[in-house]
Amino acid sequence: MAFDALTVRDRPVADSALAQLFTEARTRNGWSDRPVPEALLRRLYDLTKFGPTAVNNTPARFVFVTSPEAKARLAPLMSEGNRAKTLQAPVNVIIGMDLDFPDALPKLFPHAPGARDWFADEAARRESAFRNSSLQGGYFLIAARALGLDVGPMSGFDPVGVKAEFFPNSAVEPNFIVNLGYGTDENLFPRSPRLSFEEAAEIL
Amino acid sequence: MAFDALTVRDRPVADSALAQLFTEARTRNGWSDRPVPEALLRRLYDLTKFGPTAVNNTPARFVFVTSPEAKARLAPLMSEGNRAKTLQAPVNVIIGMDLDFPDALPKLFPHAPGARDWFADEAARRESAFRNSSLQGGYFLIAARALGLDVGPMSGFDPVGVKAEFFPNSAVEPNFIVNLGYGTDENLFPRSPRLSFEEAAEIL
Numbered sequence A, B: 001m002a003f004d005a006l007t008v009r010d011r012p013v014a015d016s017a018l019a020q021l022f023t024e025a026r027t028r029n030g031w032s033d034r035p036v037p038e039a040l041l042r043r044l045y046d047l048t049k050f051g052p053t054a055v056n057n058t059p060a061r062f063v064f065v066t067s068p069e070a071k072a073r074l075a076p077l078m079s080e081g082n083r084a085k086t087l088q089a090p091v092n093v094i095i096g097m098d099l100d101f102p103d104a105l106p107k108l109f110p111h112a113p114g115a116r117d118w119f120a121d122e123a124a125r126r127e128s129a130f131r132n133s134s135l136q137g138g139y140f141l142i143a144a145r146a147l148g149l150d151v152g153p154m155s156g157f158d159p160v161g162v163k164a165e166f167f168p169n170s171a172v173e174p175n176f177i178v179n180l181g182y183g184t185d186e187n188l189f190p191r192s193p194r195l196s197f198e199e200a201a202e203i204l
Helices: A015-023 A038-048 A068-077 A080-088 A101-108 A115-119 A122-146 A159-166 B015-023 B038-048 B068-077 B080-088 B101-108 B115-119 B122-146 B159-166
Strands: A060-065 A091-098 A150-154 A172-181 A201-203 B060-065 B091-098 B150-154 B172-181 B201-203
Touching: A015 A122, A015 B038, A015 B122, A038 A060, A038 A122, A038 B015, A038 B201, A060 A068, A060 A122, A060 A172, A068 A080, A068 A091, A068 A159, A080 A150, A080 A172, A091 A122, A091 A159, A101 A115, A101 A122, A115 A122, A122 A150, A122 A172, A122 B015, A122 B122, A159 A172, A201 B038, B015 B122, B038 B060, B038 B122, B060 B068, B060 B122, B060 B172, B068 B080, B068 B091, B068 B159, B080 B150, B080 B172, B091 B122, B091 B159, B101 B115, B101 B122, B115 B122, B122 B150, B122 B172, B159 B172
Parallel strands: A060 B201, A201 B060
Antiparallel strands: A060 A091, A091 A172, A150 A172, B060 B091, B091 B172, B150 B172
């Protein structure tokens, strides 16, 4: 289906959607016990995967931690301040980055058969994996909100431990971890200040 | 205004919005000459800034390159394959990361007066700046689409040259560059394949 057939591309989405995605959305620290169906996790991935990445390399990998057994493996690896909310959220998502992403480029970027060789250098490969899996993490967080879910992203965990526990036999390394579900107002901070346009941007 | 007063938070946004943001959106390689008003660039920043970052550190910085003079400084620093479309797009956005972001934490994260010291280590500071400015880059790209704009993100440029030309006297380093405007179908690739859920994700 042509994009232009489906939507008027040059118009903003509804104000209510902008509010849900950005202006009124909040990082949640408290979680209801309302579960997130597997079908919704799959739908979330099926939105996230379309976000743009360098040469379509899509290095992000997603481990949805939902069972009590899996949560018991993750919780001790979280920073103390993140542990209770990680156990409370119905889903924790470990967003990893696959340093072997070039192996998939013949499939993902078929019109450039040599693309795999562009990442022969290990530092360049790591940089691209980190940048693009983080971008995909951003798409994931906004896509979750677009589906009516709340998110709580966290960097406070033991990355060596999470690598050993969840990615022992691959080139995937953890990037960050997200609590996912339906949030409550428990432990909700007042909205923190943001930088003004003049502090963070300029027009040349 | 309370979030719940504005929108029913647990429902997906409209299908047309999901299409505009994700499923039917495309990276554009051709650009119409329709300009992007400054007010829209400011509105774009005012959505982007609300996306979540670690301890609200918001390290991304945005240089909107719009004038012929500024574009003439940027174009020679782009990879050859990116040069023509960079000149054609009405706006190029250099998304940088400020390695001095901890200096703003007393303002941005006021309830933790010691937050600045959490990033004393240079490697940790750089990692957080890179991860969180990339996340903000993801928010920026989706926010642009939400406002009816098209995007074309690029990693192919001379980062040392862009640093010297656009950020000579600060701790800001370029992360990636985005063409912004109203795209055409010129040089539009067929949609490249994506990894299946089973290839990129698992549920534990």
